[in-house]
Amino acid sequence: MAWDTKSTKKQQSDQASALRSQVLDAVGPFSPFWRSRFKSLGTTAAKVATPGGLFGLAAVGERDVCPDGAPTGAAALVLQAGESGWALHAEGPQLRKALTRRLVRKGTYRAMVEADTRPTTFVFAGLGFRWPVASTRSDLDVIARAGARLWQVLGLTSADVLVCGLPTQPSGALQALQLGALGAGSPAIFSGPDALTATLKLVPASVLALESATAADQLDAAAAVIGSVRTVLLVGAPTDDERADVAAALQSAGVTAKVRAVHVPDGHRLMWAECAQGGEGLHTYPDLDLVQLVDPETGESADATGPFELVLTQLGLRGSTLLRWRTGDLAERVTTEPCPSCRRTVPRVLGVRRRALVPDVELRSGRRGVDLRAVSSALLGRSDIADWRVLLGPTARRQTHALLVHVVPNPDADSSDVAVGVARDVRAAAGLLPTQVVIEESGTLPAGEPLSRRVHTHT
Ligand SMILES: [Zn+2]
Numbered sequence: 001m002a003w004d005t006k007s008t009k010k011q012q013s014d015q016a017s018a019l020r021s022q023v024l025d026a027v028g029p030f031s032p033f034w035r036s037r038f039k040s041l042g043t044t045a046a047k048v049a050t051p052g053g054l055f056g057l058a059a060v061g062e063r064d065v066c067p068d069g070a071p072t073g074a075a076a077l078v079l080q081a082g083e084s085g086w087a088l089h090a091e092g093p094q095l096r097k098a099l100t101r102r103l104v105r106k107g108t109y110r111a112m113v114e115a116d117t118r119p120t121t122f123v124f125a126g127l128g129f130r131w132p133v134a135s136t137r138s139d140l141d142v143i144a145r146a147g148a149r150l151w152q153v154l155g156l157t158s159a160d161v162l163v164c165g166l167p168t169q170p171s172g173a174l175q176a177l178q179l180g181a182l183g184a185g186s187p188a189i190f191s192g193p194d195a196l197t198a199t200l201k202l203v204p205a206s207v208l209a210l211e212s213a214t215a216a217d218q219l220d221a222a223a224a225v226i227g228s229v230r231t232v233l234l235v236g237a238p239t240d241d242e243r244a245d246v247a248a249a250l251q252s253a254g255v256t257a258k259v260r261a262v263h264v265p266d267g268h269r270l271m272w273a274e275c276a277q278g279g280e281g282l283h284t285y286p287d288l289d290l291v292q293l294v295d296p297e298t299g300e301s302a303d304a305t306g307p308f309e310l311v312l313t314q315l316g317l318r319g320s321t322l323l324r325w326r327t328g329d330l331a332e333r334v335t336t337e338p339c340p341s342c343r344r345t346v347p348r349v350l351g352v353r354r355r356a357l358v359p360d361v362e363l364r365s366g367r368r369g370v371d372l373r374a375v376s377s378a379l380l381g382r383s384d385i386a387d388w389r390v391l392l393g394p395t396a397r398r399q400t401h402a403l404l405v406h407v408v409p410n411p412d413a414d415s416s417d418v419a420v421g422v423a424r425d426v427r428a429a430a431g432l433l434p435t436q437v438v439i440e441e442s443g444t445l446p447a448g449e450p451l452s453r454r455v456h457t458h459t
Helices: 008-030 032-041 051-055 071-077 083-089 092-104 108-117 137-153 172-184 196-202 215-221 240-253 372-379 415-430
Strands: 119-125 131-136 162-164 188-190 207-211 231-235 258-263 289-294 308-314 325-331 333-335 348-350 360-363 366-369 385-394 401-409 436-439 455-457
Touching: 008 032, 008 051, 008 308, 032 071, 051 289, 071 131, 092 108, 108 131, 108 137, 119 137, 119 172, 131 137, 137 172, 162 172, 162 196, 172 188, 196 215, 207 215, 215 231, 215 240, 231 240, 240 258, 289 333, 360 401, 372 385, 372 401, 372 415, 372 455, 401 415, 415 436
Parallel strands: 162 188, 162 207, 207 231, 231 258, 385 455, 401 436
Antiparallel strands: 119 131, 289 308, 308 325, 333 348, 360 366, 385 401
16 A cells, blocks of 8 residues: 555554564664663663553653763664674564575675664754764665655656755755655755855756755845746745745746745654645655654643644664654644645644754854753752743844743742752753843743743744
8 A cells, every 4th residue: 555545544553563663673672772761761662662652751852862962972872783683673584585695695694784783874963962863774775765755745756857955064854855866766966055056057957955044045046047946845844934035036036836845853864845736734754753742841742732842753764763752843733634735644744843942043152052942851840949931032132142041939949049050950951051040029920932831932
């Protein structure tokens, strides 16, 4: 049955068995991070390997893996399997093939084990700091095959020619497009942003991939050479403003092209897309990833009131494996209703706001990603405060942003001790000091645009 038209029931049962084998055969035995995490939570791989068990697992993000913000911690996410471990956990047919070949040709068995288990290719991810994501040879195959599906969802064929203006340092999005083009058989040139116009002069692109934040400017600069473009891919869940700017840039260049959002959530390696037919939401790959929503403050499974953080569990990827991974993206909802436009039954993620929980802002100390989830974690459950709000926004002079932590001390707590303790704990959890800790009285807490119940932004 086609991957994208299964009934919800069939999809869920397939997902459950993929989850089972991912957790029991790959993550449980071979991931140092998850092995110790299960142990410290008092749970086991077997308990987590069911949809219900997974739902009860507190989500983790980059700060849980690298508590001090040093990327070396991310190595613990990479599966570490030896030849004997592989034999215990490889799928039957694969194992039989490997063992037969081992008898015939020396070294083939090792080659098969390594294709499955040895990281060969790395890209960078990270919101508050950069950390490497590892892929094995077999992962690259999975990404390329998912890429061939991406082309289907986007309505592209091997006749399409892709020019990509994303920055050329290795990222999940760049890798997904490179292997996707390969998997779909499309010619593709990855020019980077600076050589984009020069490349478009040489290559009549039918598809142009651009970063959402800078796409309109790039289209303006390349306006004279985009006459052949029929589809523009906005990489990274564009905002409404970014879409409007891109539409205006295309119009002023006199180009009629479809504009579609594509997105690789941070840490992931598969690219989700809006469909060619214009259906709402990012179409996911239910046999390769499992998408859920959590409370952005706690990382626990969320109740009905948002906003929600997007968390994902990879099914079938090796290398750096993610379970209940906090992406830093907010999302309104995930629906399994068939897409009204293309009729695909895959889960679609609606209302994604990329890295909303770890915004990249200019602070007085310099530009950086501020992990508001980590700031929350320093405030949750404190016995010396009754309530709190975190407010991030531009300062009065608007040149930089300020991170303000407003707290209501408990009656028996000393206000200055509370202020010092809160600042210290925020620094330990999030790697930066708040601009100010403001002592409030009950009922005077400020409000802005909520990212979570108690973390707000203002403009
Ligand atoms: Zn659709």
